[in-house]
Amino acid sequence: MTQAELPAGVQSAADQVRHALRQRIIEGELPPGTRLVDATVADRYGVSRNTARDGLRLLEADRLAVSTRNVGYSVRELSVDDIRDLYTARRIVETGAVRSSAGASAHLLDEIEAAAELTERYLTEGEWRNVGTASLDFHRKLVALCGSASLDAFFTSTAAQLRLAFSVIEDEARFQLQWVARDREIAELVLGGARAEAQIALERYLDDSEVSVIDAVRAAERSRRRPPLSGPPSNPDPNIPDQGPEAPDSPTASEEMNA
Numbered sequence: 269m270t271q272a273e274l275p276a277g278v279q280s281a282a283d284q285v286r287h288a289l290r291q292r293i294i295e296g297e298l299p300p301g302t303r304l305v306d307a308t309v310a311d312r313y314g315v316s317r318n319t320a321r322d323g324l325r326l327l328e329a330d331r332l333a334v335s336t337r338n339v340g341y342s343v344r345e346l347s348v349d350d351i352r353d354l355y356t357a358r359r360i361v362e363t364g365a366v367r368s369s370a371g372a373s374a375h376l377l378d379e380i381e382a383a384a385e386l387t388e389r390y391l392t393e394g395e396w397r398n399v400g401t402a403s404l405d406f407h408r409k410l411v412a413l414c415g416s417a418s419l420d421a422f423f424t425s426t427a428a429q430l431r432l433a434f435s436v437i438e439d440e441a442r443f444q445l446q447w448v449a450r451d452r453e454i455a456e457l458v459l460g461g462a463r464a465e466a467q468i469a470l471e472r473y474l475d476d477s478e479v480s481v482i483d484a485v486r487a488a489e490r491s492r493r494r495p496p497l498s499g500p501p502s503n504p505d506p507n508i509p510d511q512g513p514e515a516p517d518s519p520t521a522s523e524e525m526n527a
Contacts, residue, residue: 281315285323293332293428296397299435300345304333330425346433348482354429355478365413366466369458372413377459383409384455391448399444400434406451433481436488
């Protein structure tokens, strides 16, 4: 992997690493708990290990990674309180964008339609992870109606954190299916100038989405706290030798980012 993967138009190499990793989180490639090894990051993006570490520190500042002494960085796992915080921010920013959409340019409104169409296309193709990514992008386009670069940057990090929440949902197809038609409903209301109705539809959407995501995060937390199953009983027949423990599995994608 080389610097060709890094996004253009970003000031420093560390910023480029952070943007590239954040985009992979938004696209669902790096689920919560994935180890982010500086040497692997450096090799993938063709930068020094110091630059890779700087990029990981920036990712931590975005609340997308955590660092642990003697372990290093990993993709962050969200709590129920984190979800509530995210949805509080979403309600303020997204509904405000809908209210102010009368002043949006034709280009920004066209992007709302394009984002809704892309979500529907992935739905038809059964590409569920892409459905989730496209739906997040649709809501990023809603925020873009404000015409504020600061809000755009804020919501990009918010979208990445939302993807981390979605990653713990076991049946992603069932979860994503319910939102596609509602994204379309919001799009039609915004594009038709029915801003008050669009705001109401969006508020209901966010209320229902928050409950669904909190339920999924709580289920994942219960699963993590559940004690592991005990091993098989000791061999009752002394004439049959004990085979000893099985060899450990090789590291999975959830344990370390692939180079």
